[in-house]
Amino acid sequence: MPSLRRKDLVCQQAVELVTDYLDGALSRRDRRRFEAHLRACPDCRTYLEQIRMTIQLTGGIEPEDLSPQARADLTELYRRWRSE
C-alpha cells in the first residue's frame, strides 16, 4: 500500500463518493482525487464494480405484464370519463 499524503482519500471516504462519481457530480478536483485513489486501490475498484453490478441487476427487475383484467378495468374507466 503506497503511503498516503494528507490530501489523498482513504477507502472509507472514497466509497461515499461513488454515486456522485457515477453521476458526474464531483468537482474536477474531487474526481481527480477519487480516480487517483482507484488507481492505487484494487479493493475500491472492486467496490465500484460491485455498485455498477448492483445497478445493473436492479435494472433487471422486470415488470409483470399488464393482466387482461387490469387492462379491461382501465378501458372501462376511460369510457366512464369520456361519458361524464
Add this chain to the structure above:
Amino acid sequence: METDVELLTRLRNGDEEAFVKLVARYQQPLVRLARSMVPTQAVAEEVVQDAWMGVVRGLERFEGRSSFKTWLFRILVNRARSAGAREPHHTPVESLHAVDPLRFDAQGQWADPLDRWTEESDDRLDAAVWAPILRTGLDDLPPRQREVVVLRDVEGLTSDEVCTVLGISGGNQRVLLHRGRTRLREILEDELRKA
C-alpha cells in the same frame, strides 16, 4: 412503436385505443412506484387509477416541457402522497455510512480485501435469479430511498427527471440513491457469501 407524443395526440382526439396503449406501456411502472409509497397493493392500484384519471383530465394542461413519462410519474407521486405515506412494518434505520465502519481499519482502509464477486460466472449473477432478492431489499429500504432507487435504477429515469418527479434537489437525490444502492450491494454481498 408509436411515441408517447403520438399517442397523446390521438388521445386528445378521443382515441380510446391510444389510451389503452399508454396504459399498457406505463401501468406496471406506475403500480410498482405506487406500491413503494402506499401500504398495500390495493391502495397502490387505486392510486394508479386515480393518476390515469388525472392524466386524461389534465391532458390539455400538459405542455410537453418535460417528457410525458416525467409528467405522469409526478402525477402519480402527488396522488400517492395524498393517499397517505406508507407505514413500514418497522422503521428502517437510516445508516450514515455507505459501508459498515467496522469494515475499515483505523486509517480508513479496507480491513479485509473485498470478495471479487463481480468476476463470478454470468450464471451466478443472472438478473432473473437476483430480481426477487433485490425486490425484497427494495421493499425494506426507507421509503424515500426506495422511491429514488425505483425511479433511477428500475425505471431508468435520469437524475433531472427524478428530481422533477419527486420535487427534490439533485444533491438530496444522490444522497438517497447512494444509501439505497449501498444497501442493495450489501444484500447481494451477503447472499453471495451464503451461496
